Amino acid sequence: MLGAAWRKSSHSGEHECVEVRFAGLSQIRDTKDRAGGTLSVTTRSFEALVACLSARKPPGRPHDGPVASA
Template sequence: MSMSVPMWRTSTRSSSNGGACVEVADNLPGRVLVRDTKDRAGGTLTFAPSAWSSFVASAKHPTPAA
């Protein structure tokens, strides 16, 4: 398998009815790609792996508002 081809996976929070969800490809060296499942041709966001890890950690454990 080539490491230059994104291996997309759907968010574990996605519903099976095609609701609002994203797909992530984190198999590429030095980057994580994110796209909308409803508009796969609409483009992707690219993150550094460390930035994506920080985002996911923050989403799992948000800081309470002051």
């Protein structure tokens, strides 16, 4: 799958952020520093990362359980 297109994160808005492409492996790079290197991971690992990030709680809610009291 050579020549697969890089896609910018939909959460980037007008700001540059990260780009991904799927060319055998999932590849991730910094949009502002495209020559700075590429992180390559298996597509399965990338999908697990996305699932984990999607399940994260919003800032200020680090856990689901009740807060222990003294």
